[in-house]
Amino acid sequence: MATITLDNLAHSYLPRPQGPEDFALKELNHDWQDGAAYALLGASGCGKSTLLNIISGLLIPSQGRILFDGVDVTHAPTAERNIAQVFQFPVVYDTMTVRDNLAFPLRNRGRPEAYVAERVAEIAAMIGMEHVLDRKARGLTADAKQKISLGRGMVRKDVNALLFDEPLTVIDPHMKWELRTQLKKLHHDFGHTMIYVTHDQTEALTFADRVVVMHDGRVVQIGTPEDLFDRPEHTFVGYFIGSPGMNLLPAEVAGRLARIPGGVTPLAVDYPTLTGRVQLGIRPEHLRLSADEGLPVTIRRIEDVGRHRIIRADLEGHDLNIIAPEDQPIGPEMTRAVFDPARIGIYADDWRVAPH
Numbered sequence: 242m243a244t245i246t247l248d249n250l251a252h253s254y255l256p257r258p259q260g261p262e263d264f265a266l267k268e269l270n271h272d273w274q275d276g277a278a279y280a281l282l283g284a285s286g287c288g289k290s291t292l293l294n295i296i297s298g299l300l301i302p303s304q305g306r307i308l309f310d311g312v313d314v315t316h317a318p319t320a321e322r323n324i325a326q327v328f329q330f331p332v333v334y335d336t337m338t339v340r341d342n343l344a345f346p347l348r349n350r351g352r353p354e355a356y357v358a359e360r361v362a363e364i365a366a367m368i369g370m371e372h373v374l375d376r377k378a379r380g381l382t383a384d385a386k387q388k389i390s391l392g393r394g395m396v397r398k399d400v401n402a403l404l405f406d407e408p409l410t411v412i413d414p415h416m417k418w419e420l421r422t423q424l425k426k427l428h429h430d431f432g433h434t435m436i437y438v439t440h441d442q443t444e445a446l447t448f449a450d451r452v453v454v455m456h457d458g459r460v461v462q463i464g465t466p467e468d469l470f471d472r473p474e475h476t477f478v479g480y481f482i483g484s485p486g487m488n489l490l491p492a493e494v495a496g497r498l499a500r501i502p503g504g505v506t507p508l509a510v511d512y513p514t515l516t517g518r519v520q521l522g523i524r525p526e527h528l529r530l531s532a533d534e535g536l537p538v539t540i541r542r543i544e545d546v547g548r549h550r551i552i553r554a555d556l557e558g559h560d561l562n563i564i565a566p567e568d569q570p571i572g573p574e575m576t577r578a579v580f581d582p583a584r585i586g587i588y589a590d591d592w593r594v595a596p597h
């Protein structure tokens with residue numbers, strides 16, 4: 242395993258980039274800690290694959306360096322980086338048996354056959370393919386082939402890092418959950434440095450110790466799933482994480498009060514004088530409906546999603562989502578929304594503002 246350092250890294254696909262907007266990956270400094278499980282999360286086109294390809298050596302960055310345990314590998318080819326990769330679609334040898342496919346990376350490195358057999362058995366059990374080890378890969382479903390790809394990616398214990406690029410796309414939903422749990426267990430048992438690219442927040446939040454959220458070519462926050470939920474550093478994180486995401490309302494902040502559509506709501510802390518576009522952010526979980534306190538809302542729709550209800554409301558022309566417990570009665574007198582002051586975040590030009 243290795244610590245992977247990104248040093249002033251940036252990438253533009255254009256030969257002569259003029260400004261930040263020409264960079265698919267904007268300047269980034271970060272250490273991926275040895276043995277940690279990271280998810281790289283963001284919407285399509287935000288630069289996830291660009292970053293992963295730089296780490297794996299498929300792409301040479303136009304700026305900065307990448308180091309494995311302090312050694313500069315910026316220009317080293319993939320083969321020299323000692324990493325295992327699993328892609329979105331299966332990469333298997335059709336004419337080989339499942340067993341030989343799984344054994345391939347180990348035999349390639351000249352491991353003794355007894356060790357190969359032991360590891361293949363372990364991995365086959367993990368991906369639930371013990372019973373088809375002697376079948377040829379040809380003719381297996383895409384789902385089964387992708388499990389082989391995952392198994393092949395994980396069979397070596399001595400890699401610097403394991404990189405996954407949306408590896409569960411072709412896997413059926415039930416198996417997805419199972420494989421994600423297995424990957425997490427594998428990480429726990431072997432302590433590989435893992436980087437897992439996805440645009441699916443559930444996948445990222447269940448798999449990773451640390452989630453790296455990317456937006457528009459920039460890393461906007463690196464944190465635990467709890468950090469991302471409790472303290473989104475950027476409005477994109479607030480909006481992208483959560484179901485539904487954080488509510489954002491235009492605001493004017495003075496001391497411990499925020500003026501938002503519908504009136505004034507108290508804040509738990511003082512803020513400095515703010516410039517730029519100021520917004521108040523609050524998660525639907527931290528709002529509650531009331532008959533007599535808070536700001537006036539119009540309820541448009543109530544969705545029952547099992548564990549709780551999502552109330553789609555309107556606050557002076559702005560959407561406001563509120564999550565209410567399933568057992569809370571919602572009568573016609575519940576026409577106000579109460580904001581929990583301790584859970585409000587204030588944002589200026591999309592970045593969270595630290596209170597005084």
Ligand SMILES: Nc1ncnc2c1ncn2[C@@H]1O[C@H](COP(=O)(O)OP(=O)(O)OP(=O)(O)O)[C@@H](O)[C@H]1O
Pocket residue numbers: 254265283284285286287288289290291292440
């Ligand atoms: N080879 C390329 N040449 C030019 N532009 C590219 C190339 N590859 C990616 N881009 C652009 O760089 C930006 C980031 O793309 P990237 O594939 O890294 O995003 P992503 O988050 O992985 O998206 P997806 O999930 O759709 O693969 C996009 O605007 C994309 O159009």
